[in-house]
Amino acid sequence: MDPISAAGIALSVASLASQVLAGCVRGIQLIITAKDLPAECMYLNLRLRMEEQRLFAWSETSGLLDYDEDSTRVLGSNIFGLHRLTVLELLVQIRVLFEEFETQQRKYKGLDTHDSLSEQTDDSNVDDALVPLTTKRKSFIDKAMKMLHATKQGMGEAPKRLRWAAFDKNNFEILLQRFSSLNDGISSLLDSGLQREIYNTTQDTNRSLLQLRHDIHDIAQLVKATMVLNIQHQPSFNPTNSRFYESNERYVAGLHLLTQLAQFKAFNEAVETTDPIDEATSKLLALGEIKRDRLKVKMNKNRVKFLEPVSSPDGGPVRSEALYTRDDGSQLPVWVEWKEYDWQPPGKPCPAPYITDRVQKLAALLHHQPKPDFFRVPQCLGYFDNATHEIDESTGTYIDDEADYRIGFVFQKPDDTYSECRPVSLLELLRNGKKPSVTDRILLAQAVANCILYLHAVDWLHKGLRSHNIIFFEPIEEGTVGTTVDYKKPYLSGFEFARPARREEQTEIPGDNAEHNMYRHPKAHSQGAGPHEKFRKSFDIYGMGVVLVELGHWMTVDQVLGLDLKTVKGKGKIAAIVKSALLGEERMNDLGANMGSVYQMVVKECLTSGGKLGVEENDNGSEDGNVSINFYNEVVEKLLSIRV
Numbered sequence: 001m002d003p004i005s006a007a008g009i010a011l012s013v014a015s016l017a018s019q020v021l022a023g024c025v026r027g028i029q030l031i032i033t034a035k036d037l038p039a040e041c042m043y044l045n046l047r048l049r050m051e052e053q054r055l056f057a058w059s060e061t062s063g064l065l066d067y068d069e070d071s072t073r074v075l076g077s078n079i080f081g082l083h084r085l086t087v088l089e090l091l092v093q094i095r096v097l098f099e100e101f102e103t104q105q106r107k108y109k110g111l112d113t114h115d116s117l118s119e120q121t122d123d124s125n126v127d128d129a130l131v132p133l134t135t136k137r138k139s140f141i142d143k144a145m146k147m148l149h150a151t152k153q154g155m156g157e158a159p160k161r162l163r164w165a166a167f168d169k170n171n172f173e174i175l176l177q178r179f180s181s182l183n184d185g186i187s188s189l190l191d192s193g194l195q196r197e198i199y200n201t202t203q204d205t206n207r208s209l210l211q212l213r214h215d216i217h218d219i220a221q222l223v224k225a226t227m228v229l230n231i232q233h234q235p236s237f238n239p240t241n242s243r244f245y246e247s248n249e250r251y252v253a254g255l256h257l258l259t260q261l262a263q264f265k266a267f268n269e270a271v272e273t274t275d276p277i278d279e280a281t282s283k284l285l286a287l288g289e290i291k292r293d294r295l296k297v298k299m300n301k302n303r304v305k306f307l308e309p310v311s312s313p314d315g316g317p318v319r320s321e322a323l324y325t326r327d328d329g330s331q332l333p334v335w336v337e338w339k340e341y342d343w344q345p346p347g348k349p350c351p352a353p354y355i356t357d358r359v360q361k362l363a364a365l366l367h368h369q370p371k372p373d374f375f376r377v378p379q380c381l382g383y384f385d386n387a388t389h390e391i392d393e394s395t396g397t398y399i400d401d402e403a404d405y406r407i408g409f410v411f412q413k414p415d416d417t418y419s420e421c422r423p424v425s426l427l428e429l430l431r432n433g434k435k436p437s438v439t440d441r442i443l444l445a446q447a448v449a450n451c452i453l454y455l456h457a458v459d460w461l462h463k464g465l466r467s468h469n470i471i472f473f474e475p476i477e478e479g480t481v482g483t484t485v486d487y488k489k490p491y492l493s494g495f496e497f498a499r500p501a502r503r504e505e506q507t508e509i510p511g512d513n514a515e516h517n518m519y520r521h522p523k524a525h526s527q528g529a530g531p532h533e534k535f536r537k538s539f540d541i542y543g544m545g546v547v548l549v550e551l552g553h554w555m556t557v558d559q560v561l562g563l564d565l566k567t568v569k570g571k572g573k574i575a576a577i578v579k580s581a582l583l584g585e586e587r588m589n590d591l592g593a594n595m596g597s598v599y600q601m602v603v604k605e606c607l608t609s610g611g612k613l614g615v616e617e618n619d620n621g622s623e624d625g626n627v628s629i630n631f632y633n634e635v636v637e638k639l640l641s642i643r644v
Helices: 003-032 039-062 072-077 084-107 135-154 169-187 192-211 216-232 242-270 279-284 290-296 353-367 426-432 438-457 537-553 557-561 571-582 585-595 597-608 621-641
Strands: 111-116 160-164 304-306 319-325 331-340 379-385 406-412 470-472
Touching: 003 039, 003 072, 003 084, 003 135, 039 072, 039 135, 039 169, 039 192, 039 216, 084 111, 084 169, 192 216, 192 242, 192 438, 192 621, 216 242, 216 279, 242 353, 242 438, 290 353, 304 331, 319 406, 353 379, 353 406, 426 470, 426 537, 438 537, 438 585, 438 621, 537 557, 537 571, 537 585, 537 597, 537 621, 557 571, 571 585, 585 597, 597 621
Parallel strands: none
Antiparallel strands: 111 160, 304 319, 319 331, 331 406, 379 406
C-alpha cells in the first residue's frame, strides 16, 4: 500500500476511534460521578479514576486525544494503521463494558437516577480535588458529556445523574479487573518507547494524586487503591511479548514507589496531629508508634564522640565527623549537622518550644523508614542538644558558651560507601575538584531535580537548597578504595530549616549570610518587622535553578557572576542582584553554549518560576497537583530527555 493511502486509512480509523473513546469516557464518568458511594469503598472509585487516567495517557501518547487539532502523533504512532482493527475492538470492549455494567446495576437496583445533570456544573465531571486533570483531559470529558446530554435531550429525556442505591462491590471489582486488562492490552500495542512515555505520564498523575491528599484517611484510601492495583499487576513473563512484560514490570515498580511515597507522607502528617489513628489505618500506612518514634530520636550527647576539630572544608555550615556508640557498645561512623538556636534567659525554655517541636518532628521524619530511593536523603539516627543548660549558681547564668546553643543531627553513612570517608559537598568540588564531563553534570542535574520532585510530592520543603547541601560519598569499588564521585548518587543534606508545606506551619527566618542568600529567592527575604513571606515550593525550585547554573559552568555562583561577597550586604539585595544577573540574556546564552538549549530553557523556568511552571503565582493547596505536573513536564522530563 502506498504511503498516502496508508496515512488516509490511519486518519479514518483515528477519527472513528476518537468517537468510540468519547463513548468510553462517557460510560466511565457516569460511574465515577455516581453519588452516595459508601465511604469504605471510596478506594475502589479512586482505582477507577486511576485506570481512566491510564486510558487518557494512552490516548495522549497515541495522538488520539489531540486528533482534532493535530494528526502528527496519530501517524507517528502507527497503531491506527498497523493495529487498526485491534485498537477499535479494544476501545469498543471498554465502552460496552461500562454500558453493560450500568444496565446491569440499574436492572438489579444497584444504581438509580438522582438529580438532573442539566442542573450540575461542568466541574461535577472533572473534580480536581480528587484527580488532577490537564486542560486537554478536562476539555475532552466536558465535550463527551455534553454530547451525551444533547443526545438524551434529542430523545426527549432529561439527563440524570446516577446514585448508588446498593453498592455492588463484587461486580465493581470485576469491572475494574476487566478495564485494567483492556488498558494493558491497548497499551501493549505501542512500541517500547511510547509505552515508557505512558508510564512516565501515569507516574506524574499518581504523584499529583498524592499531593492533593493531606488527610491521613484520604492517603490511606490511596494506599489501598495502589496496593490492590499492585497485586493485580504482578507480571508473569510471556516470551512472546517481552515489551508488554517490561512495561508491566515498570508499572508495578511505579505503584510500589507511589505506595512508599504515600506512606511517608502519611507519617509526615501523623507527626503533626494529636488526633487518634485507628490500628487498621496505622498498620496500612506503616506508621508505627508515632509518639514513641518522636521521643526515641532524642539522643544522649555523650554517645557521640567527635573525631576532629569542628571545622568546615568548604566554608559552609559545619559537618562534624564522629562515632556513635550504639546500645550494644559497638561504634558506628556518623557525621553531625548543626542547627543553631537563640539563647533564652534562665527561667524560660531553651531552646524555644516551637524549635524543640520542629526539631523532634524533623528528626523523626528523617529517621523514618523505608524512604523512597529517589529522596536521596541520608538516614538520621537522631538528634541531641549540644548545650548543658546548667546554671552557674554564683552568677545565675548558664555556663554554656554561645557556640554551644545548637542542635546536632546525627546521620549514618550510606551502606554502599566507605564509612571512613567524610561527606564531600558539591560546593567543595566546584572550588577544588576536577571539572567532570557534561554527561556527569547532566546526570547530577537529573538526580537533583528528581530529589526535589519527590520531596515536594510528600509536601516537604527543603528551604536550604544550595551546593553546600548536596553531598557525595566515595563508593566502594571492587578491589580498591573508592576515589571517585558517583554523580548519579548525590544526597540532600542541610535540613535544619526544612518544614512541611502547610500554610499554618511557622516559617523560621534564616540568618543573614550572603553566601547562602545567593541561592534564595528575593521574595524569601521580607524586610522589616512586618509579616514575612511564607516559604513555598517555588523557592526550592529557584534554589535548584541556581545550582543548575553552577553545574553548567562548574563554578560557584559568585564566581559565575564575578561577585565579591565581602562588599555585598543585605539579604534581599544580594538575592535580587543574583536573580537579575543570572536571567540576563548574555548569561543565559553562555549557559546554553555550555550545556545546550534544553538545559538553558530548564534553568530559565526554574529561576522565573512562572510561565509554563505557573508555580510562583499559583502556589496554593488547590494547585498542588498541577504544580507537580508542570514541574515534571517542564523541568524533570526535559532534563531526562537530554542526551550527550
